[in-house]
Amino acid sequence: MTRRPSARFGAFLAVLLLLFLSMLADARRLAPPRQQEQAARAALVQQLGLSDLALFTEARYTRHLSLADLHSPFQDHPLALDHFPSGSVVPPPPARLPHYAPLDRETTLPD
């Protein structure tokens, strides 16, 4: 006797749901050891007095993003494009924006 399509699809869906549940279980299993590693990283940050993640080492203003200002990426001239690709992943430090952002909106370009 051939099985009905709904039964076959039900089995397929059950496999997918099982994968989904395994994903949740795996997240629970992985969390404690990785949290320990995270705590070790936090301790190193405290010990060395670090301020940033070493995620973008290509430019100094992306390496220490929180210590940069809005002018750093545009040193050549005010309308220059950001040289480095990581500028498309991470925005400028939000704390700097209120000081600088109004300027570019209030300034008019000469003809």
Add this chain to the structure above:
Amino acid sequence: MRPWIEKQRYLIDYTLAALARRKARNLGLLAVYALLVFMLASVSLFGQALRQEAAAVLADSPEVILQRLVAGRHDLIPPGYLEKIGRIRGVQHQQGRLWGYYYDPVSKANYTLLVPAAEAPAPGHLRLGATLARERGLQAGQPLSLRSYGGKLFTFTVDEVLPASSELISADLVLLGEADFRAFFDYPAGHYTDIALSVANPQEVRNVAAKLSAALPDARPILREEMRRTYASLLDWREGIALALLAAALLAFAILAWEKASGLSADERREIGILKAIGWETGDVLRMKLWEGLLISFSAFLLGLVGAYVHVFHFGARLFEPVLKGWAVLYPRFTLVPQLDGLQLFTLFFFTVVPYTAAVLVPIWRAAIIDPDAAMRG
């Protein structure tokens, strides 16, 4: 209840048989759909885990970092600054920091040279970040020669390579002693790169920062809260590449829905006509199509989500590496703590399953309410 379930099963049987008639097209659709969910879920899971990582890891970074600006640029802290800061009420502890950048022509990478406040390496010795050590093929006990900006060659002994699990914060770090740092960069005595401060009462940090700005007008205080906020928008959906990906995904989705909405084929139209002619009601046709939308989108959602989880938390989000690495030579290998919160999963589910199911229904409803005879004639 039982007859209702039986009826739905028959509808599903029919739907699956109809899908199987156009197997290649529907399998292709499932694959593209699952890929779309995979991409969106990967960005979402990776972004959230990375933001959480930054918040947890930078929780104990310096409370305030004070930079000095000259003509709009970061400048060295001159002697006497530390004493002036010490006289400001509320400042508990102040420490001059020594750090700088070095471009290594051998590996074509930028390093961050830093003098640790405590347990600094002995003169002639240094400790290295694991990414840098891997890139240069170095191990503890081996020598590392660096040519300073003054042209002089310095040879150090690698004391230790920092643990690989700390690469995310120490990829390009070179830790060395104060005397070596000053000699290497020809740094003027008594000068520092910037100052790290701690404040007696954490509630007073903003007041202390205001006092610092008033007492030292050329100084710029950067608060820990600002450092952490900087990373709160990393890979945020409103920013840069994530927005571009989201826009592309939405566009793909719109095309998919448009294809469904306008491209109801003559075959499908005829099929609906025949079903209605043999006695199906409009509601049955709609229910059948609703099942079709749900079966495809739910399967694609589960496949895409599980794939994204494995990609982000087991393969270190390899597909994003070229984007994050940019032009850098040093890129850390890191694992993130899995973060799966209900709201995030529900948002993904809502924005991927519901629009498709709805997009399928509208054209079918339009076809299902016309006369069967007209539908069959096409």
